[in-house]
Structure formats: C-alpha cells, structure tokens
Amino acid sequence: MPTVPISARHDLTNAEWDLLQPPLPAASPTGRPRIWGLRSLVNGIFFRVRTGCPWRDVPERYGPWWRVYHLFVRLRADGVWQDVHTRLLAQDQHTGQLSWEVSVDFTTTLGTYGSGHNRTAPPGAVIIFDVQLQGYSSLLSGGRARQTPSLQWY
Incomplete structure (x- = not known):
C-alpha cells in the first residue's frame, strides 16, 4: 500500500479529480500557460474550506494564497460550485448512495x-x-x- 504524505492525506484522489474536472474551466489555448496546476489550486480551496483558516494561511504547496482565492471567487461567480454540487447529488442518487430520509431529534x-x-x-x-x-x-x-x-x- 503506497504511503501518502501526512500533509496531502486529504487531497483529491484521481477518481475524485476525474469527477470534478469536467465542469472546471479548461486552460486557454492562447495567452500565457498556467504556472500552478488547476488540481493543486482546487486542493488549496478544499483545504481552506475544510479547515476554515484565513486565505493567507493556505499552504504554499497548493500555490500562492491569492491564486487559490482568485480561482475560488471565479468558480463561485461562474456557478461552477453549484454545478458540481448538483452533479454529485445526481450521481449519488442514481447509484443509490443518497438517502433522503430525515431524522429529527x-x-x-x-x-x-x-x-x-x-x-x-x-x-x-x-x-x-x-x-x-x-x-x-x-x-x-x-x-x-x-x-x-x-x-x-x-
């Protein structure tokens, strides 16, 4: 079993990335190429959301904090997160992994x-x-x- 560095144990797996990648914006064929990979920036967004830390405290291995923040704002404004949420719910409902039962105490x-x-x-x-x-x-x-x-x- 391969070992994962402790700092990367919550990063996206290849299967998760394959599900998440289609609605994300593709690299522009013209203009300057990306310096930071989209996957590492998205992992930085998930790190920030998971921990609740300030944007400036996102680790450098995900890219500069301001790049992570800019991608987050851009994806939110474009409605990508809503699309991802809808696609994941539809997929889970189709495979029977989603239960709509509600338990109230x-x-x-x-x-x-x-x-x-x-x-x-x-x-x-x-x-x-x-x-x-x-x-x-x-x-x-x-x-x-x-x-x-x-x-x-x-």
Whole structure:
C-alpha cells in the first residue's frame, strides 16, 4: 500500500479529480500557460474550506494564497460550485448512495417562547432551531465552515 504524505492525506484522489474536472474551466489555448496546476489550486480551496483558516494561511504547496482565492471567487461567480454540487447529488442518487430520509431529534430542535432565545417572537409561538454544519455548502456561499443557528417562529 503506497504511503501518502501526512500533509496531502486529504487531497483529491484521481477518481475524485476525474469527477470534478469536467465542469472546471479548461486552460486557454492562447495567452500565457498556467504556472500552478488547476488540481493543486482546487486542493488549496478544499483545504481552506475544510479547515476554515484565513486565505493567507493556505499552504504554499497548493500555490500562492491569492491564486487559490482568485480561482475560488471565479468558480463561485461562474456557478461552477453549484454545478458540481448538483452533479454529485445526481450521481449519488442514481447509484443509490443518497438517502433522503430525515431524522429529527425534537428535544434539541423545538423550543418555546420562554426558552430565552428569541424575545421578539409573539406570545405562544414555537421557535424552530435550524443548526447546520456548513462544510461543503460553504463552497456555494463563500462562508467559513462553522455552525450557524437560525431561529424562526411560527
């Protein structure tokens, strides 16, 4: 079994790269050739999203931080991350690896007005807590990987 350097253990495998590469922009036939490979820059994006570190702390082995950031912004503006997300969901659903079952633990998701979280809700309203870990979805929104609770009342 080949050993992978500890710093590269979360980089894209060849199979993952083959799935991800088609919607990514191809190199321009005219103009200056790329200095940094697209795969290493994408690995840098995934490193930043996975760790939540500042862009300037992306390791140099992925390329300059500003190149990684520029590619991330460009792909987000072009809708590539949304396309990748849709393609992966479709593929997983087609192969039967995606389950749409939802499990809800009401002891942690339901509260009442008196629970002290939202004092502007009307009396007697039920407050719904929606806490999601935004790891991969932060690619789509550009945010950091973190838990963000949102409160709604009905």
